[in-house]
Amino acid sequence: MNTLTTPQRLSGLPPGPPARLWGLNHLQTMKPDYLGFVAGLQRTHPDIAHVRVFTERITHVFHPDWVREVLVDQADALIRWERATEVFSISMGQSVLITEGAQWQRQRRMLQPGFAPKRVAGYAELMVAATEQALTALIAQGPSPSVNMDELMTDMTLDVILKALFGTHQVTNPRPVSEAIQTLSHSGISELFKPFSWPLWMPLPAVRKVRHALRTLNQIIQQHIQSQQSTALDDGQDLLTMLRLARDPEHPQLGLSPQELHDQTMVMFQAGHETSATAMTWWSGLIAQHPVVAERLQAEVDTVLQGQAPTPSTLQQMPWLQASLKEAMRLYPPAAVLMTQRTLSDVTVGPWTVPPGHLIAFTPYVIQRDARWFESPHDFKPERFLPGAPEIPRGTWMPFGTGPRVCIGQHFAMMEMGLIGAMLLQRFTLHWPEGAAWPEGDLAVTLRPATPIRLQLQPRNPL
Ligand code: HEM
Numbered sequence: 001m002n003t004l005t006t007p008q009r010l011s012g013l014p015p016g017p018p019a020r021l022w023g024l025n026h027l028q029t030m031k032p033d034y035l036g037f038v039a040g041l042q043r044t045h046p047d048i049a050h051v052r053v054f055t056e057r058i059t060h061v062f063h064p065d066w067v068r069e070v071l072v073d074q075a076d077a078l079i080r081w082e083r084a085t086e087v088f089s090i091s092m093g094q095s096v097l098i099t100e101g102a103q104w105q106r107q108r109r110m111l112q113p114g115f116a117p118k119r120v121a122g123y124a125e126l127m128v129a130a131t132e133q134a135l136t137a138l139i140a141q142g143p144s145p146s147v148n149m150d151e152l153m154t155d156m157t158l159d160v161i162l163k164a165l166f167g168t169h170q171v172t173n174p175r176p177v178s179e180a181i182q183t184l185s186h187s188g189i190s191e192l193f194k195p196f197s198w199p200l201w202m203p204l205p206a207v208r209k210v211r212h213a214l215r216t217l218n219q220i221i222q223q224h225i226q227s228q229q230s231t232a233l234d235d236g237q238d239l240l241t242m243l244r245l246a247r248d249p250e251h252p253q254l255g256l257s258p259q260e261l262h263d264q265t266m267v268m269f270q271a272g273h274e275t276s277a278t279a280m281t282w283w284s285g286l287i288a289q290h291p292v293v294a295e296r297l298q299a300e301v302d303t304v305l306q307g308q309a310p311t312p313s314t315l316q317q318m319p320w321l322q323a324s325l326k327e328a329m330r331l332y333p334p335a336a337v338l339m340t341q342r343t344l345s346d347v348t349v350g351p352w353t354v355p356p357g358h359l360i361a362f363t364p365y366v367i368q369r370d371a372r373w374f375e376s377p378h379d380f381k382p383e384r385f386l387p388g389a390p391e392i393p394r395g396t397w398m399p400f401g402t403g404p405r406v407c408i409g410q411h412f413a414m415m416e417m418g419l420i421g422a423m424l425l426q427r428f429t430l431h432w433p434e435g436a437a438w439p440e441g442d443l444a445v446t447l448r449p450a451t452p453i454r455l456q457l458q459p460r461n462p463l
Helices: 021-030 034-044 064-071 082-092 101-115 117-121 124-140 149-166 175-192 205-229 239-245 258-271 274-289 291-305 319-331 410-427
Strands: 048-053 056-061 078-080 146-148 341-343 347-349 352-354 359-361 428-431 441-443 447-449 454-459
Touching: 021 034, 021 048, 034 048, 034 056, 034 441, 056 064, 064 347, 078 082, 082 175, 082 205, 082 258, 101 117, 101 239, 101 258, 117 410, 124 149, 124 410, 146 149, 149 175, 149 205, 149 239, 149 258, 149 274, 149 410, 175 205, 175 258, 175 274, 205 239, 205 258, 239 258, 258 274, 274 291, 274 319, 274 410, 274 428, 274 447, 274 454, 291 319, 291 410, 291 428, 319 410, 410 428
Parallel strands: 056 359
Antiparallel strands: 048 056, 078 341, 146 454, 341 359, 347 352, 428 454, 441 447
8 A cells, every 4th residue: 555654744734726816716616516626636736735715724635544544543633614514403403413522422322322233234124125115116117117216216215214213104205305305415515605504584595495395304203203202112123213212321311302302313314315325326327337247246146145135144245246335435425525624623634733723624535536546546346345355445435434423324324225236136137328428426415416317227037
């Protein structure tokens, strides 16, 4: 691995492109194409770059050793950029994604057991049932339907998260729910570039849309919390029961307050479905574009499953499937940009010291396409993630983030995606429509395809 040697301390700030008009030049480039801007920075400053935008001083860290040095070793010296938490707390309240310090630690301790691999394995059956239902409906549409994969994956992952959260849920039409989540996602990213947000009561069209989206989600959550409150608290398998049972290990008499319960449910709802849907949409497109890989995957799925439904343990026997999911998330990490961090004290980044009050930014989309760590970095090559392949340097693959604030739902997501992927390949061959162009990425809170990925799903012969 091309690691940097132990650095000599350097004074001043890391190098970076000049700021003209106090950084207006940077703002103008980053606003329409943030990922293009950061990729450009990395080309001229491969390991670290400093950018000034008005009063903010932002250090972009690209070298994987330094990413870990900051996010793993010095997490206590960071809080999330206030503007981001302000924007996201509009929909996610004071949940574990938003809070900091002792409040975050307490919430994370309480939620963590519900996301341990063993507990997560308990959701496999409902994930399989939700996928089965959606795929059976597709087969009923007849041969080779042209399917909008974003819609299919969104519907499936929404069904999964609703069932995981609420047990046998009663949301008859999930489309308004996924539209509400996307509205919040789009509004979130555009708000980040503004100095303030209009209050929710303002009679402006954009605010009205956000208000409507929030009302849709709040109603569903409240309705389920209330209907669960009338039932006994047994050790149910759903996430909402887990949240209601969660106790602070240091104060076992204390659970989550009603507001916290609502906010945590909301964050699971949002963080737990759009991300997986996005990852699976890109994955399906990549599989359709790479028929040789697709054949390899189908052979693996057929051999291991022998026509049966997948389980958490059979998924472990499918290294190609796991590798293809990892490779898809390397090229298209759903969280293409991590939440920018504010330094509370001096933070060491390689040879540099970033003083308190600065911002530090991490962009998995750019870090994961660095030719120093990934040969032919823009190509889809799942074999890089197969057991026995050359080791991938730590800190270069981070679709779930890293350090203490790593995604709490990563095992849930990997299992869900594996089950959906295996069942899809078991039943269909995915074809890329002739002449269709590969879509650009559209950065909302997640990185979605800018134009829909539509595939021909050809039903396979019964096994
Ligand atoms: C492919 C699917 C997923 C991806 C790529 C993903 C990615 C991420 C990333 C990158 C972070 C850290 C954000 C940051 O530091 O800026 C995060 C945090 C989080 N994720 Fe996920 N996530 C996925 C699925 C899920 C699922 C299924 C759930 C829950 C059911 C979930 C719940 C959360 C929560 C609650 C946090 C905040 C953790 C904290 O701050 O302590 N995610 N996720």
